[in-house]
Amino acid sequence: MSTRNRAEFGNYLRQRRTLLPPDRPSTRRRVPGLRRQEVAEAAGISVEYLTRLEQGRVPHPSREVLAALGRALELATGERDHMFRLAGEAPPGPPTPDSVVRPGLLRALRGLDDALPVTVHDGRLEMLARNAAATDLYGPIDGEGRYRHNIVHQGFTAGTRHVLGDAGAHEYTRWATAELRAALGRYPDDEHLRSLLAELTATSADFRSHWARGEAASARSGVKQVRHPARGWLAFQTELLHDPERDHWIVFYAPAA
8 A cells, every 4th residue: 555545544544433423422522423442442453553544554454454444434335445445455345246136227127128138147147137128139038947047057058059159159158157267256155156167067068168268257348149039130239337236247238330
């Protein structure tokens, strides 16, 4: 952490501390908010260490200390993430993706029913929602079992090859395998992802071939050819937007020029 960032980090801690109402108001308090001792006790650190943090004299506080400060200062997710960035650390992700799509996002999907296909999947690669245009493009989700909504597992079914063609299916399964590796990096102990990995490793030679490449997904846009059931082949420019708080991915399919 640079000297400038240390000063900004310390100032941010002091500002947030003064905004917290004391548990026991007292006429003897000369400054607003909580005392250093109260915040230090809540965070499980010493008053001396908190003082050094607020004065910008700690070069690199640990992630554990940052997380404890976030709880002690009652920071909202965006406020906590800002504190982590000031300290030179990547903000922590959610412990598991949220299973509920924001109501406002669902309304936005419905509003785009007649404009362009839009889908939403989570960080475990589970399809959570799609609008009418996406359902018209891909058809209803078929099949049974615990992986029927998983976009990685769907890539290794016969239906995907019919919709995307041989070359498109090959690119999709390569991308989906890399996405699964990235998801396991975020959630290494997730039983659902681990069992999906075991299932695909045991049943798909294509998956084993892609997995051996060791790729982790990074592309967030591209061009996709999709066979529409009535209109034939259509080209789309796909763009992925991320909601980090819920670890949801919104995929827009804009008609390609």
